Amino acid sequence: MIKILQFGEGNFLRAFAEHYIQTANENGIYDGKVAICQPRKNTKVINALKEQGCRYNILLKGRLNGEIVNEVKSVNCVEECIDTVGEYEKLKRVFCLDSLEIVISNTTEAGICFIDTDKMSESPNVSFPAKVTALLYERFKQGKKGLVFLPVELIENNGDELKKCIIKYAKFWNLENEYINYINNECSFCNTLVDRIVTGKAEYKDDECAVACEPYSSWIIEADERAQSVIAFCKLNMGAKFAESVLPYRERKVKILNGVHTMSVLAGYNAGFKIVRDMINDKAFKAYIDKGLNEEILKTIDLDENELKAFANSVIERFNNPFIDHKLLDISLNSVAKFKARCLCSLLDYYNKFGKIASVLSFSFAALINFYENFENKDYPVNDVESVLYFFKSKHNDIVFDVLANVGFWGEDLTKIDGLYKKVKAYFDDIKSLGISTAMEKLLDE
Known part of the structure; x- marks a missing residue:
């Protein structure tokens, strides 16, 4: 059952977020699958993941707690890989699933921005916040519950900034006040801070999507009660924690x-x-x-x-x-x-x-x-x-x-x-x- 939608197919998120989700599933504290889509038009990684049934390996290499770590974590928590542009209808379907709870994103520091030439009718060929505004509006119209947003872009107050952009687009596109109330009252936007060195693509057997990283990991999350109730991986002893402020x-x-x-x-x-x-x-x-x-x-x-x-x-x-x-x-x-x-x-x-x-x-x-x-x-x-x-x-x-x-x-x-x-x-x-x-x-x- 897909509970998480991830905007970002790159090495960092696949070595970071999926490591938490996979481990939480394996430890019985979570039972959720991920759908991954790419924030830009390049479909190279999405297509490679599809060829492998959305499975790949994380190579953990480094030191942790005084010990040398050289391990392989097999990832099977990804259920779907979606071409954001070519499979936009599928993306809309996933975004409106009853089971969906969390949206994770990593669209680089420049990804969370407002562009006044973006039009709702041109989605998905718009900025990441504009895409989310259009998709979330579709979910709102279907009467579905709000979502928890976990952006990991390396900007200060990344959750607040994403929310500001979405509300700005909603007003810019003259969407109804009830939708803005939905954004404010039924969705949670978490400020986060992440830390892990991901060295990039790795050579591992016949896995074209293998990725290597250090074993150290940290994910600090400002979360309200709604967000805390669905973010299970903070229960793991892997450096993820809730904090009043990042x-x-x-x-x-x-x-x-x-x-x-x-x-x-x-x-x-x-x-x-x-x-x-x-x-x-x-x-x-x-x-x-x-x-x-x-x-x-x-x-x-x-x-x-x-x-x-x-x-x-x-x-x-x-x-x-x-x-x-x-x-x-x-x-x-x-x-x-x-x-x-x-x-x-x-x-x-x-x-x-x-x-x-x-x-x-x-x-x-x-x-x-x-x-x-x-x-x-x-x-x-x-x-x-x-x-x-x-x-x-x-x-x-x-x-x-x-x-x-x-x-x-x-x-x-x-x-x-x-x-x-x-x-x-x-x-x-x-x-x-x-x-x-x-x-x-x-x-x-x-």
Whole structure:
């Protein structure tokens, strides 16, 4: 019986959502099948899944709870694969099933948007929210119960944004107020935050749809009572949970998972490392990361201490995945903007909370400047937007001061923060005179 409709046939959802649903079915806490349709016109994966009877395999490779995992999960919870354009009538039929409870989507960050040229009569050749508006209207007209929407697109408040778009289309198309009341009162739109590294298509026997991913998984869901009553997989011990707000968890992910990457990779590359795993297994770099993580970053996040430490430990474990060679240079792309979003927030929060400058985060700031400075004469590529590259091409009497004072980079003049320039300049001078590794050892001895 189809209880879930999924807009998104790509590797991520098939390695993420179906893993939860399949496991819930196998453990007897759920009894539901999935119908998958593609949000765009490309039917390559849909057709491949159909050829295989909608069955495929997930290859789980990595570390979890201190153990190396190398397992295969066979997926048979998908009952139908639908070509959104070529089989639109079938899609409408599934969308209006009495048994349908949940709609999952992953249409990329650009997928949840309002386009004022979309017409209801042109569905399905419209945006994803427009398609859903038209399909949900058909369900409303048939007097069927409302649905729970679980978007996993990586935008803030993804559920709220999807709901806003649907209501905007309903008004734009002059649909009746009763339909808008149905959207508001009988449907649930959950804000979610997801986390799993999916490495992509995998080679496994004759399975053309096999997908590989790490074993770690997290799905944080803001859900009302209606949504909680039908989302069964949060009962599993697989990292899915209900929360009053996803915002602290978003902060946790950005500051810890993404922040530690950005805090370490530029220094790591200049110290001679090429991939994350080798860097994390170096004694000095592991100590550097532990110090920055436990003594600085974690102290700026308002979540349960044990929960934060468990997540931090899982991040270090994920960095040490023996099956993924994650290149430091790949992570270094657009590092200035990444530092602002991922590390500067922790540095400023630490200063505001404790009235002093965080040492490791300041060292990572100095390492960023060292990585970019005079980049045209270095033996590695620096990939960033043109405005950033132009700045570092220009001559500077004091590169550290000029970087910190660049309001265009940081949204404010960071030289105004008492002690920050002095600290970053000292670390920058140490890196220049001692080399990155010795400068780091000096930091660790402070």
